[in-house]
Amino acid sequence: MFRLRNSALAVLLAGYCLAQSSSQYVTPEIRRVGDKLACLCGACKNTVATCQMLECHYSLPARQRIAKMQKEGAADAVIVDDFVKREGKKALAEPPNEGFGIMALATPVLAIGAGLALIGWFLRRYRKPNAVPVMTDEEVQKYQDQIDKEFSKLD
Amino acid sequence: MENIGALAILLSFCLSIFAIVASLVGAWKKKPFLIVSAERAVICVWSLVTLASGLLIYALMVGDYRLAYVAAHSNKAMPMIYKFSAWWGGQEGSLLMWNFILATYALVVILQNRRKHREIMPYVTTTMMVTQAFFLMLIAFLVPPFQVLSTGGKAIVDVGDGQGLNPLLQYWTMVIHPPTLYLGYVGYIVPFAFALGSLITRQPGDSWIFTTRRWAIVTWLFQSTGILLGAGWAYSVLGWGGYWGWDPVENASFLPWLTSTAFLHSVTMQEKKGMMKVWNLVLVAATFFLCIFGTFLTRSGIVSSVHAFAQSPIGPYFVAFLTVTIAITILLILSRLDYLKSEAPLESVVSRESSFLFNNLILLASCFAILWGTLFPVISEAIAGEKISVDAPWFNRVNVPIGLALLFLTGVGPLLAWRRSTPDNLKRNFMWPTIGFVATVAILMGFGISHFYALLSLGLCTFVTWTIVSEFFKGTMAIRQKDGLSFVPAVIELTHRNTRRYGGYIVHMGIVMMFIGFSGAAFNKDTTVEVKVGDKFPLGRYEIKVSDIKMGQNENYIWQNAIVEATVDGKPFATLTPERRIYEKSQQPVSMVAIKRQLNEDLYINFAGMGSESQLPTIQAYVFPLVTWIWAGYWVLLFGSLICLVPAKIKMQYARTEVVGVSTKNVPATK
Numbered sequence: 001m002f003r004l005r006n007s008a009l010a011v012l013l014a015g016y017c018l019a020q021s022s023s024q025y026v027t028p029e030i031r032r033v034g035d036k037l038a039c040l041c042g043a044c045k046n047t048v049a050t051c052q053m054l055e056c057h058y059s060l061p062a063r064q065r066i067a068k069m070q071k072e073g074a075a076d077a078v079i080v081d082d083f084v085k086r087e088g089k090k091a092l093a094e095p096p097n098e099g100f101g102i103m104a105l106a107t108p109v110l111a112i113g114a115g116l117a118l119i120g121w122f123l124r125r126y127r128k129p130n131a132v133p134v135m136t137d138e139e140v141q142k143y144q145d146q147i148d149k150e151f152s153k154l155d
Numbered sequence: 156m157e158n159i160g161a162l163a164i165l166l167s168f169c170l171s172i173f174a175i176v177a178s179l180v181g182a183w184k185k186k187p188f189l190i191v192s193a194e195r196a197v198i199c200v201w202s203l204v205t206l207a208s209g210l211l212i213y214a215l216m217v218g219d220y221r222l223a224y225v226a227a228h229s230n231k232a233m234p235m236i237y238k239f240s241a242w243w244g245g246q247e248g249s250l251l252m253w254n255f256i257l258a259t260y261a262l263v264v265i266l267q268n269r270r271k272h273r274e275i276m277p278y279v280t281t282t283m284m285v286t287q288a289f290f291l292m293l294i295a296f297l298v299p300p301f302q303v304l305s306t307g308g309k310a311i312v313d314v315g316d317g318q319g320l321n322p323l324l325q326y327w328t329m330v331i332h333p334p335t336l337y338l339g340y341v342g343y344i345v346p347f348a349f350a351l352g353s354l355i356t357r358q359p360g361d362s363w364i365f366t367t368r369r370w371a372i373v374t375w376l377f378q379s380t381g382i383l384l385g386a387g388w389a390y391s392v393l394g395w396g397g398y399w400g401w402d403p404v405e406n407a408s409f410l411p412w413l414t415s416t417a418f419l420h421s422v423t424m425q426e427k428k429g430m431m432k433v434w435n436l437v438l439v440a441a442t443f444f445l446c447i448f449g450t451f452l453t454r455s456g457i458v459s460s461v462h463a464f465a466q467s468p469i470g471p472y473f474v475a476f477l478t479v480t481i482a483i484t485i486l487l488i489l490s491r492l493d494y495l496k497s498e499a500p501l502e503s504v505v506s507r508e509s510s511f512l513f514n515n516l517i518l519l520a521s522c523f524a525i526l527w528g529t530l531f532p533v534i535s536e537a538i539a540g541e542k543i544s545v546d547a548p549w550f551n552r553v554n555v556p557i558g559l560a561l562l563f564l565t566g567v568g569p570l571l572a573w574r575r576s577t578p579d580n581l582k583r584n585f586m587w588p589t590i591g592f593v594a595t596v597a598i599l600m601g602f603g604i605s606h607f608y609a610l611l612s613l614g615l616c617t618f619v620t621w622t623i624v625s626e627f628f629k630g631t632m633a634i635r636q637k638d639g640l641s642f643v644p645a646v647i648e649l650t651h652r653n654t655r656r657y658g659g660y661i662v663h664m665g666i667v668m669m670f671i672g673f674s675g676a677a678f679n680k681d682t683t684v685e686v687k688v689g690d691k692f693p694l695g696r697y698e699i700k701v702s703d704i705k706m707g708q709n710e711n712y713i714w715q716n717a718i719v720e721a722t723v724d725g726k727p728f729a730t731l732t733p734e735r736r737i738y739e740k741s742q743q744p745v746s747m748v749a750i751k752r753q754l755n756e757d758l759y760i761n762f763a764g765m766g767s768e769s770q771l772p773t774i775q776a777y778v779f780p781l782v783t784w785i786w787a788g789y790w791v792l793l794f795g796s797l798i799c800l801v802p803a804k805i806k807m808q809y810a811r812t813e814v815v816g817v818s819t820k821n822v823p824a825t826k
Contacts, residue, residue, distance in 0.1 A: 026683070038544035045401045045546045093546045095531065100539035104531050108524035108553055115516040122512065126430065126501045 026063060033066050033076050034059075037083050038093040047093045157222060157301040160210040164251075164299070167203035167258075168291040170196045174284040182277035190277050194265045197280060200287060201258040208255045211248060211300050215241050221313045223302045224248055230319035230740050232711040237320050240330045244320045246454060246467055247300035249333065253450070254290050256334075256341045261287065264345055272366065275352030282348035286447075289476050297469050319740040322712070328388040336381025336408055340446045342374030343411060346418075347443035350436050354487050357494050361425055364435070368422070369800060371439075375419060376796040378412050383789045394746035394761045396679075396777045398785065401550040406529045407449030410522050414442040417518040424511050427573070429498025433488060434515070436495070440484045445522075447477055452529075503575035510568040517564060521557045528553065555608055559615060562670055565663050566619035569626050588621040609677035616667050616674070623660045623667075630657075651804045661795030668788030675756070675781025683763070685771040695778045697758060698722045704765075704772055712736040712745075717762040717772050719749065733762035733774075754787075756780040 026034065026049055034049030041058040044051055048066070051059035062083070069079045083091040095101035174196035181189030211224070215238045220226045228241040228248065243249040261283045268276055294300060304312040323329075346367035353363035385405065386398035399405060418438035424431045455470030488495070501508055528545045535543040570584040595617040596610050604610060630649040634640060640648060650657040684692045691700045703718040716734035720727065731749035738745065744764075751758040756778050763773040 035548070038546045040544070045403075045550075046397075047546060047548065050547070088541055090532070090542045090544045092544060094549045094552070095535075095543045095545060100535050100541075101543055104528070104535075104543070104545060104549065105553070107527055108520065111523045111527075112516070112520045115520055119512050119516060123501060123504055123509070126497055127504075 027067070029070055030063050030066050033070070033079050034063060036076075036080050036093055037062065037066075037091055040087065040090065156210055156214065156219070157303055160207045160301040161295075161299060163203040163207040163210070164291060164295045164301075167200045167207070167254075168288060168295045170200045170203070171284045171288040171291055174200065175281050175288065178277040178280045178284070190273075190280075193277065193280050193284075194269075197258075197261050197265050197284065200284075200291075201262040204251075204254050204258040204291075207300075208242070208251055211251060212239060212242055215239065218317070220315055220317055221303050221311050222300075223304050224300050226304060226314050226317040228317065228320055230317040232739065233319055233325070234711070236330055237325050240324070240333075241320045243333045243337070244324055247294060247298045247302075249337075250290060250294045250298060250454075251300050252334065253337060253341060254287065254294065256337050257283070257287050257290065257344065260341060260345055264348075272349075272352075272362070275349065275356050275358060275363075278352035278355045279348040282351050283344055285480070286344055289472075293469050293472065297472070298467055317740075319711075319738065322736065322738040322741060322743045322745040323392060325711075325738075325745075326388060326392050328384045328391070332381055332384035332388055335377055335384055339374050339376075339378025339381050340408075340411070340449065342370065342377060343415065343439075343443045343446050345370040345374070346439050350439045351484070351487065354436065354491050354494075357491065361429075361432075364422055364425055371415065371419060371422075372796060372799050375412070375415050376793065378408070378415065379789070379792060379796070382408050382412060383786070387786065390782070391748060391750065392746070394748055394763075394775070396681075396748075396759050396779055398782070401525075401528070401547045403529050404449075404453050406525050407445075407452045410449060410526055411442045411445040413518050413522040413525075414438050414445060417515045417522075418442060420511055420518075421515050424508060428508065430501070430508070431511075432495040432497065433492065436488055438515075440481075440488075444477060444481055444484075447473065447480075451477070505571065505576045505581065507568060507571045507573045510564060510571050514561070514564050514568065517557060517561045521554060521561070524553045524557065525550065558670070558673075559608070559611055562612065562615045562619060562667070565666065566615065566622045569622050569660070587625070588618045591621040592618040604678075606677040609674045612670055612674040616671050619663065619667050623664050626660055627657070648804075650798060651801070653805065654801045654803045655799050658795045658798030658801070661798060662792050663795075665788045665790075665792030665795055668784045668791055672781050672783070672785030672788060675779065675784070678780045680778040681776065683773065683775045685766045685769050685773050687771055692774075692776075694776045695756075696723055697728065697776075697778070698725075699760070699774070699776055701772050701774060710739075712738045715762070715764070716747075717760075717774065719760050719762075719774065721751070721758055721760075729758065731758070731760045733760045735762055735764055752783050754783050757782045 031049040035047050037048040039046050039048050039051035039056065039059045039062075041051065041056050044056075046059075048059045048062045065082075066079055069082065074082075080092070089096055089101065095104035097105075174193040177189045177193035177196065181187065181193060213219075214222050214225050215229045216235065218225065218229065218231055218238075224245060224247050225241075228244045229238050233241070241248065243252045261280075264279060264283065265276075268279070272279070304314060306312055346363075349363040349367045352358075382405075385408065389400065390396060390398040415438075418435060421431050421438060422435055425435050451470065451473035454467060455473060503509070528550055531545045532542050535541060566588060570581075570588070572580055576584075592614040596614040599610055599613060627646060627649065631642065631645045634645040634648050635642065638645070638648070680695050682692065682694050686692055686701055688701050688704060691698050693699070698721070700720045700722075701717050702720050704715065705718070706713070706715045708714065714734050714736045716732050719731045719733065721729045721731065729751040731751060733749040734747040736745045736747060737743070746761050746763070748759060748761045750760075757780075759777040759779055761775040761777075763775050765771065766773050
C-alpha cells in the first residue's frame with residue numbers, strides 16, 4: 001500500500017514524526033465544554049474545542065480531561081470550574097461576568113456610548129442655527145396689506 | 156562584509172540625526188542650504204540602508220554562517236526564494252527591512268517635492284528622519300543584524316549550516332505578505348509627516364490633504380493586501396481553515412487599517428465642507444501611532460503570539476518613542492485649534508455628513524474594542540493581579556454586531572443627500588434596498604437558514620449591493636441620455652468623471668463580497684477520522700475516501716501525503732493530495748492542506764498523519780461555505796482602489812456651504 005521511494009531512514013523518521021494520537025478528536029460533548037475554555041498553548045487565541053494545532057500541548061490533554069470527567073458524570077459547569085481552579089480565570093475563553101472581568105465587555109460599550117455622546121455634542125455644536133425671524137407677524141401683515149393695496153391699484 | 160554592513164547602519168543613523176538638526180535649524184534660521192543639505196542626507200541614508208540590506212541579503216544567499224542572523228534563519232537546503240525572504244524572517248532583518256522601506260519612502264517624498272511645499276518640507280523631513288533615526292538606533296545598538304558568531308567573544312565561528320527559516324514561513328504568500336504589510340505600516344508616516352508639517356507652519360487651506368490623499372490610498376491598499384495575504388496564508392497553511400484568529404499580531408495589523416479607513420472617509424468631509432479638521436489630524440496621527448504600536452506589540456513580547464518575534468530588549472524604547480511623539484502631536488494640535496476650526500455648519504442630522512460621523516464612530520469603536528481585547532490580559536494582570544483570557548469568542552461577540560452596523564452604514568451613506576435629506580427623498584431611496592433586504596432574509600429563511608447574524612449579514616449584503624448598483628445605474632442612465640453613449644461606455648465615462656466616488660463604491664462592493672464570505676462561517680462543517688485506505692466517510696454532500704498514502708524526501712524535508720478522492724452522489728468530484736512535512740533542520744511538522752475551491756463552498760482536507768495507536772491515516776475534513784468570496788472580494792477591492800488612484804476626468808470643485816447666521820467664533824481664522 002505504501003509506496004516508498006526514498007531511503008529507509010526517511011520512512012523511520014517520518015513514521016515517528018508524523019504519527020498522531022487519536023485522542024485529539026472533538027466530539028460534540030467535548031466541543032460544548034471546550035468552547036468555554038481557552039487554549040492556553042500561548043500560540044493561538046482559540047478555545048480548547050476549536051484549537052486545531054497539531055500536537056497542541058494544552059488543548060489535547062484538556063480535551064482528554066474533559067472526556068474523562070464527562071465519563072465520570074461531571075456536569076459542564078463542574079468541569080469548567082475544575083479548569084478555573086487549576087489554571088485561574090485565564091482558563092476561561094471569555095472574561096467572567098464578575099470582578100474586573102466585567103470591564104472587558106463594559107468598556108467597549110461605554111466607549112461607544114461616549115462616541116455617540118461626542119457625535120451628539122458635535123451635531124449640536126456645528127448644526128446650522130434655525131433662522132430667526134427679524135420682524136413680528138403684525139409687521140409682516142402690514143407689508144402684505146401694502147403689497148395687496150398697490151397691486152389692486154395696478155388693476 | 157559584516158563590518159561594512161554595521162558601519163553603513165551606524166553612518167545612516169548619524170546622517171538621519173544630521174538631517175533632523177539641519178532641517179529644523181534651516182527652517183528656523185531660514186537657511187535654504189541647510190534644508191537642501193538635510194534632504195541630501197536623506198538620500199545618503201537611503202543609499203547606506205540599501206547597502207546594508209543588500210549585504211544581508213547577499214549573506215543569506217551565499218550562506219555566510221558566521222553571521223548569527225544567517226545561521227538562525229537560513230540553511231543550505233532552503234530554496235533561493237526563501238533564503239531571500241529570510242531577510243524579514245527574524246527580528247534584526249525585519250527591522251532592517253522596516254528601515255529600508257522607510258528610507259525609500261523618504262527618498263520618494265524628497266524627490267517628489269524638490270520644488271513643491273518648500274515651507275513645510277523641513278518639517279516633513281524632520282518627522283520622517285526622527286522615525287528613521289529611532290529604527291536605525293534599534294538595529295545599530297540593540298538588535299544588530301550583522302552580529303557574528305564567536306567563541307567566548309573572541310574567535311569568529313562559521314557553523315557551516317544554519318537552522319533554516321521557520322517552516323511555516325516557507326510558503327509563497329509569506330514571501331510577499333510581510334513586505335506588503337510593512338509597505339502599508341511604514342507608508343502611513345507620509346500623511347502623518349505632511350499633516351504635522353502643515354500644522355507647524357499653519358498652512359492655509361487643506362493642502363496637506365490634497366498632497367497626501369494618494370499616499371493614503373496607496374498605503375491603505377498595501378495594508379489591505381498585507382492583511383488579506385496573511386489571512387490567505389493562515390487559511391492555507393495552519394491546517395484548520397481559519398483565516399482570522401484574533402491573534403494579537405493580526406489585531407495589530409488591523410487597528411491602523413480601521414483608523415485609516417475612517418480617515419479616508421472623513422477626509423471627504425474636510426474636502427467638501429471644511430469640517431472635521433481636528434478629527435482628521437487625530438485619525439492620521441492615530442494611524443501612524445498604531446503602526447508603531449503594532450510593531451512594538453510584535454517585537455516586545457508583552458503579548459504571546461505565534462506570529463511574534465522572540466523577546467528582545469527593544470520594548471521600553473518603543474514605549475519612550477511613542478510617549479514622546481504622542482505628547483508632541485497632542486501639544487501641536489491643541490496649540491493650533493484656532494486654525495483648525497470648522498468652516499461650515501451641519502445642516503441636518505439626516506444627511507451624508509452625519510453618516511460619515513457614524514461611520515467613523517463605528518470604525519473607531521471596532522478599533523477600540525480590538526485594542527482593548529488585545530491588551531485586556533495584560534491590563535487585568537496589572538490591575539487585578541490575575542490574567543484573564545480574551546479569546547476569539549469574545550472578539551466575535553463584540554465585533555460581529557459592530558461589523559454589521561458598519562455594513563449597514565455602507566449602504567445607507569449613498570442613500571442620504573449632502574446637507575439634508577427630506578422624508579420623500581428617504582422614502583424613495585430606501586424603498587427598494589429595504590425590499591431587497593427583506594426578500595433576501597425571507598428567501599434564506601425559506602431555505603431553512605435560521606442563524607441570526609448570517610441572515611442579517613446576507614440581507615445587508617443585498618441592501619448595500621442594491622444601493623451601489625443603483626448609484627451606478629442612475630448615473631449611467633443620465634450620461635446615456637445626455638451623451639447618447641451605450642451602456643458600458645457610459646459606465647466607464649461615469650466612473651472616469653469621478654474616480655474616487657465610483658472607485659469607492661467598487662471598494663464597498665469588495666467589502667460586501669467579503670461579508671458574504673464571513674457569513675459562510677456560520678455553516679462550517681468538519682470531521683476528524685481515522686480511516687483505512689480504501690474506506691469512505693461522509694461530510695456534508697461529499698463521500699471522502701483515502702485511496703493511497705505516499706512518502707518521500709528531498710534535501711529540505713521529509714513528506715508524506717494522502718491521495719484523497721471526494722465524490723458527490725456517487726460521481727467523482729475531486730482528487731486532493733494533502734501533505735505533511737517534517738523539515739529536517741527544525742524537525743518541525745507542517746501541514747500542506749489540499750483545498751478544492753468553489754464559489755459556494757471549499758472542500759478542505761488536512762492530512763494530520765498516521766494514528767499513533769491505530770497506524771491509520773488521520774484525516775481532518777472541512778466544508779467552508781462561501782470562503783472564496785473573501786478572496787474574490789479582495790480583487791474587487793484592489794480594482795476599486797486602483798480606480799480611486801486614476802485622476803478624475805472632471806476636476807471637482809466643492810463649493811463650501813455658505814456660512815449664514817453663525818457667530819463669528821465659527822468662522823475660520825484667516826492668515
